[in-house]
Amino acid sequence: MNIGDPLPDIRIPITLHRLVMEAGANRDLSMIHHDTKIAQATGAPDAYANTFFLMGLFERQLREFIGLERRIKKIGPMQMKTFNCVGDVLTVKGEIIAIENGIVSIQQTIESDRGTTTVCQSQIFTV
Amino acid sequence: MSDPVWGKWGSWEDAESCVGKVVGVTTAPDAVELGAIRRWLEPKEFDCALHTDKSAAQSAGYRDIIAPNTMAFTYGIGPYWAPEDGMSEPGYEPRQISIPVIFDVPAPCTLSFATSVEIEFFDPIYVGDQITCTSKLVSLVKKELRVGSGAFFKQEDTYTNQDGVKVAVAHLDIFRFNPPEKSKKEVS
Numbered sequence: 001m002n003i004g005d006p007l008p009d010i011r012i013p014i015t016l017h018r019l020v021m022e023a024g025a026n027r028d029l030s031m032i033h034h035d036t037k038i039a040q041a042t043g044a045p046d047a048y049a050n051t052f053f054l055m056g057l058f059e060r061q062l063r064e065f066i067g068l069e070r071r072i073k074k075i076g077p078m079q080m081k082t083f084n085c086v087g088d089v090l091t092v093k094g095e096i097i098a099i100e101n102g103i104v105s106i107q108q109t110i111e112s113d114r115g116t117t118t119v120c121q122s123q124i125f126t127v
Numbered sequence: 128m129s130d131p132v133w134g135k136w137g138s139w140e141d142a143e144s145c146v147g148k149v150v151g152v153t154t155a156p157d158a159v160e161l162g163a164i165r166r167w168l169e170p171k172e173f174d175c176a177l178h179t180d181k182s183a184a185q186s187a188g189y190r191d192i193i194a195p196n197t198m199a200f201t202y203g204i205g206p207y208w209a210p211e212d213g214m215s216e217p218g219y220e221p222r223q224i225s226i227p228v229i230f231d232v233p234a235p236c237t238l239s240f241a242t243s244v245e246i247e248f249f250d251p252i253y254v255g256d257q258i259t260c261t262s263k264l265v266s267l268v269k270k271e272l273r274v275g276s277g278a279f280f281k282q283e284d285t286y287t288n289q290d291g292v293k294v295a296v297a298h299l300d301i302f303r304f305n306p307p308e309k310s311k312k313e314v315s
Contacts, residue, residue: 022171025163025166025167026198026201027207028224029221030223031221051244052197055246056167056173056198059195059197060175063173068175068184068187071248072248073247075245076244076245078243078244079242079243
């Protein structure tokens, strides 16, 4: 692993079906995440992905990069810049930005037609 | 949806009296089990043998199948219904996710949103573990933003297993506020 190395992208379309599956599985039943009318009443374009889903996507990318042996130290801080809505196609990107004292720091983002929607800094152990 | 109230109402003195204190303890309604892990993996299209295959997990140094790291969040959520809650009537208000610094800490704010979340992992979460989440309000910083006047609340969630072993610690930053017209009227 070297500074500047990219992580393999993840591309995933957001559908209401996926958000309903996610809400049932991760137990964040806030209605903004699975009810279009309620989400729109709060100013969002449509129902949008919740924090747990986005954190899980970042974990998936890290895990697919490091394999089964290495361990994840930390995910976040993660900031949501705008919505990840029904109809959006998300691309999760990542890049190694530092390697120090046995810890690899990774900058992760989620991109869509809305731009960079989510940013996250994560850390994994080198061994 | 007009004039929504999102959180427990109270004064700034009430809110500040909670800083440094435990504001919520939630024991997951279920032990960690394979079906819940599989359903968590599905919508993310997340294929990892550590979470499905005991021999693969053991080859990687674990004693059994482990839950995904960030699934800790899910085990910090209590039940949405229990028999003592009784039967719902038509028109009932669906229960949404309970975040202690919003729903258990009183403050003179009607709205809120999360600004940042992070989670650090310690021991693995194994199938069969019973997870408890202890939430503390670690700080409160008043702030005026474009969306309104309010304060940043930092919640620290410590996740432990049935043996009291720390498995993860999360920090959640929430901005609780009133939109500008409400701030002038109700917050002094």
